[in-house]
Amino acid sequence: xxxxxxxxxxxxxxxxxxxxxxxxxxxxxxxxxxxxxxxxxxxxxxxxxxxxxxxxxxxxxxxxxxxxxxxxxxxxxxxxxxxxxxxxxxxxxxxxxxxxxxxxxxxxxxxxxxxxxx
Amino acid sequence: xxxxxxxxxxxxxxxxxxxxxxxxxxxxxxxxxxxxxxxxxxxxxxxxxxxxxxxxxxxxxxxxxxxxxxxxxxxxxxxxxxxxxxxxxxxxxxxxxxxxxxxxxxxxxxxxxxxxxxxxxxxxxxxxxxxxxxxxxxxxxxxxxxxxxxxxxxxxxxx
Numbered sequence: 001x002x003x004x005x006x007x008x009x010x011x012x013x014x015x016x017x018x019x020x021x022x023x024x025x026x027x028x029x030x031x032x033x034x035x036x037x038x039x040x041x042x043x044x045x046x047x048x049x050x051x052x053x054x055x056x057x058x059x060x061x062x063x064x065x066x067x068x069x070x071x072x073x074x075x076x077x078x079x080x081x082x083x084x085x086x087x088x089x090x091x092x093x094x095x096x097x098x099x100x101x102x103x104x105x106x107x108x109x110x111x112x113x114x115x116x117x118x
Numbered sequence: 119x120x121x122x123x124x125x126x127x128x129x130x131x132x133x134x135x136x137x138x139x140x141x142x143x144x145x146x147x148x149x150x151x152x153x154x155x156x157x158x159x160x161x162x163x164x165x166x167x168x169x170x171x172x173x174x175x176x177x178x179x180x181x182x183x184x185x186x187x188x189x190x191x192x193x194x195x196x197x198x199x200x201x202x203x204x205x206x207x208x209x210x211x212x213x214x215x216x217x218x219x220x221x222x223x224x225x226x227x228x229x230x231x232x233x234x235x236x237x238x239x240x241x242x243x244x245x246x247x248x249x250x251x252x253x254x255x256x257x258x259x260x261x262x263x264x265x266x267x268x269x270x271x272x273x274x275x276x277x
Contacts, residue, residue, distance in 0.1 A: 022163065022166070022167060025163060025167070025169045025170065025171055025172075025245070025249070026163055026171035026172060026173075027172065027241075027242050027245060030172070030238050030241055030242065031238060034231070034234050034235065034238060037234075038231065047229045050225075050228035050229050050234075051228075051229065051230070051231045051233075051234030051235075052227065052228045052229070052230065052233055052234045052237060053228060054234060055234050055237045055238045055241060056201070056204075056237075058172060058173070058238075058241065059171065059172035059173035059176065059197060059241060059245075060173045060176055060197075060201060061173060061176070061177075064173075101162065102162075103162070
């Protein structure tokens with residue numbers, strides 16, 4: 001089990017993610033993707049999400065959907081870490097939302113990531 | 119022993135997936151090209167704010183590239199060339215890995231945070247220059263702002 005204190009701090013209000021994503025024309029989401037990849041790689045203790053793919057995801061919709069799919073696969077580990085047994089694999093949900101409403105996927109993920117720091 | 123067999127199976131499965139991704143995407147882009155050139159805005163950013171995101175035009179660019187129409191691909195989104203090179207190189211490397219039966223270091227750069235940060239800075243610079251160019255040439259107003267959902271609503275209610 002990974003020590004929670006060793007995780008990079010990336011706590012944001014999901015609404016802020018939405019607002020910054022819109023007003024920066026999606027540029028903030030490129031930075032956000034890199035940070036999320038870093039957090040998930042730390043949680044798993046190995047490289048599960050490529051930070052370079054995270055950058056490419058910021059400018060290519062299919063890659064973005066794939067990025068959310070991979071993040072969704074690792075939510076169960078995040079649930080173990082936050083003692084939240086209800087948090088399971090949400091890859092399909094995040095994949096579908098990632099295609100049509102990518103910012104909603106980002107908000108859901110940020111909400112779960114925030115639980116790490118509560 | 120069982121672990122090694124499972125690992126080998128996963129390795130082969132992943133590489134087949136990677137090697138197949140390029141021809142499938144190129145074929146999809148080739149067939150979709152006639153329908154991609156004047157699409158309605160389905161991007162929420164374009165629709166709501168009337169602004170392009172860094173990947174705006176990527177589908178049209180990819181379709182143009184699939185038909186070897188380089189000028190159009192460049193006009194829609196120059197980033198498509200980077201994606202096309204990565205996609206094709208990734209597939210070829212995956213194919214070589216299947217044939218040779220061993221991993222190459224090709225994918226290592228994908229896990230470098232330093233490269234990711236440099237790529238992100240490049241992407242932001244590219245996008246800012248692109249939006250400034252669109253604003254200068256009037257593309258931003260005619261092809262983005264005026265075709266957004268918000269603009270349509272404003273026009274509808276204010277005449």
